Amino acid sequence: MSYEKELKAAKKAASLAAQLCQKVQKALLQSDVHSKSDKSPVTVADYGSQALVSFVLGKELPTASFSMVAEEDSADLRKDGGQDTLERITKLINDTLSSDGSYDLSPLSGEDVLTAIDSGKSEGGPNGRHWVLDPIDGTKGFLRGDQYAIALALLDEGKVVLGVLACPNLPLQPIGNTEKHSLQNQAGCLFFAEVGGGTHMQSLDGSLSTKVHVSSTVNPAEASFFESYEAAHSLHDLSSSIATKLGVQAPPVRIDSQAKYGALSRGDGAIYLRFPHKGYREKIWDHAAGCIVVTAGGVVTDAGGNPLDFSKGRFLDLDTGIIVTNQKLMPLLLKAVQDALSESSQATPSL
Numbered sequence: 184m185s186y187e188k189e190l191k192a193a194k195k196a197a198s199l200a201a202q203l204c205q206k207v208q209k210a211l212l213q214s215d216v217h218s219k220s221d222k223s224p225v226t227v228a229d230y231g232s233q234a235l236v237s238f239v240l241g242k243e244l245p246t247a248s249f250s251m252v253a254e255e256d257s258a259d260l261r262k263d264g265g266q267d268t269l270e271r272i273t274k275l276i277n278d279t280l281s282s283d284g285s286y287d288l289s290p291l292s293g294e295d296v297l298t299a300i301d302s303g304k305s306e307g308g309p310n311g312r313h314w315v316l317d318p319i320d321g322t323k324g325f326l327r328g329d330q331y332a333i334a335l336a337l338l339d340e341g342k343v344v345l346g347v348l349a350c351p352n353l354p355l356q357p358i359g360n361t362e363k364h365s366l367q368n369q370a371g372c373l374f375f376a377e378v379g380g381g382t383h384m385q386s387l388d389g390s391l392s393t394k395v396h397v398s399s400t401v402n403p404a405e406a407s408f409f410e411s412y413e414a415a416h417s418l419h420d421l422s423s424s425i426a427t428k429l430g431v432q433a434p435p436v437r438i439d440s441q442a443k444y445g446a447l448s449r450g451d452g453a454i455y456l457r458f459p460h461k462g463y464r465e466k467i468w469d470h471a472a473g474c475i476v477v478t479a480g481g482v483v484t485d486a487g488g489n490p491l492d493f494s495k496g497r498f499l500d501l502d503t504g505i506i507v508t509n510q511k512l513m514p515l516l517l518k519a520v521q522d523a524l525s526e527s528s529q530a531t532p533s534l
């Protein structure tokens with residue numbers, strides 16, 4: 184089955200959301216940032232991106248059975264004191280839609296925006312189609328002025344069938360760990376993949392796309408690895424021990440968000456290691472788009488070597504961590520992961 188129409192709509196939705204986010208990141212106000220009940224940050228751009236993606240998908244693909252599993256909801260915006268923030272979000276969305284000019288419509292109201300945000304409340308699951316959205320993945324990176332991604336995927340009968348990853352601050356040129364990249368004047372990258380169709384990358388300003396694939400190196404000494412920027416999100420000591428066992432020589436490349444999957448999909452580095460602290464449950468929107476984008480040459484598994492299962496609802500149910508590399512290197516990587524995990528559990532039995 185082809186998902187051409189859906190892919191086109193997803194690229195448009197993610198690109199417009201990227202425009203909205205860049206506008207906010209370039210002139211971030213203190214009043215734009217809030218804290219969620221789990222203490223994680225959320226900004227007007229997270230909400231604006233989610234509402235805009237929902238709105239664009241609805242316009243491009245009208246259907247009575249729209250379902251979306253997305254990170255944000257409108258509960259805090261509906262509380263006393265949320266009105267100013269909602270007005271700011273609504274203005275951002277209306278400005279983005281009017282400067283794009285694709286749709287002939289009257290401005291959205293605050294109520295329209297709340298409804299669009301809450302269209303992301305689906306539980307997903309194994310049946311039918313569900314969009315999966317992280318409106319800003321890497322909100323902490325976004326706040327620091329670093330990497331972040333708008334990550335949109337489509338599940339069909341529990342499988343990821345397309346994914347789009349907009350990375351507004353990722354240079355089109357390869358990134359590595361030696362140089363600090365200037366984020367000024369970057370057009371940013373849009374990665375997209377459809378099941379069976381390979382992965383492509385284009386500039387977010389719309390230039391022609393190129394086919395990309397994961398590095399095919401089989402030599403760990405040449406293989407640098409990506410991991411979370413935030414030490415609270417992934418055990419850096421454990422990845423360092425895995426890298427040493429494997430014979431990786433380069434230091435880790437730490438960047439925020441699914442931009443790691445995007446960079447990996449075009450061969451910048453060859454490995455992604457993610458080992459959250461004990462008790463953390465991974466959400467499907469943090470991996471769905473990234474996973475399909477690296478399938479051109481790459482494999483994504485948990486630490487037990489099992490593929491990720493996106494059919495279980497809003498959470499991923501997995502063994503310990505997530506690892507990504509090319510097919511040939513995966514057996515070696517899995518062995519290093521399992522050795523390192525068994526050593527660390529002997530050293531600290533509670534891990």
Ligand SMILES: Nc1ncnc2c1ncn2[C@@H]1O[C@H](COP(=O)(O)OS(=O)(=O)O)[C@@H](OP(=O)(O)O)[C@H]1O
Binds near residue numbers: 321413416459
């Ligand atoms: N404790 C903990 N452990 C593991 N992961 C966590 C944790 N807390 C949050 N998150 C999720 O991490 C998402 C950010 O992605 P990364 O971890 O790849 O980015 S970073 O490099 O650490 O900034 C981030 O996504 P966003 O909330 O969309 O920014 C979270 O879903």
Ligand SMILES: [Mg+2]
Binds near residue numbers: 317319320469
């Ligand atoms: Mg996220």
Ligand SMILES: [Mg+2]
Binds near residue numbers: 229317318320321322
């Ligand atoms: Mg997010």
Ligand SMILES: [Mg+2]
Binds near residue numbers: 223224254
């Ligand atoms: Mg978040």
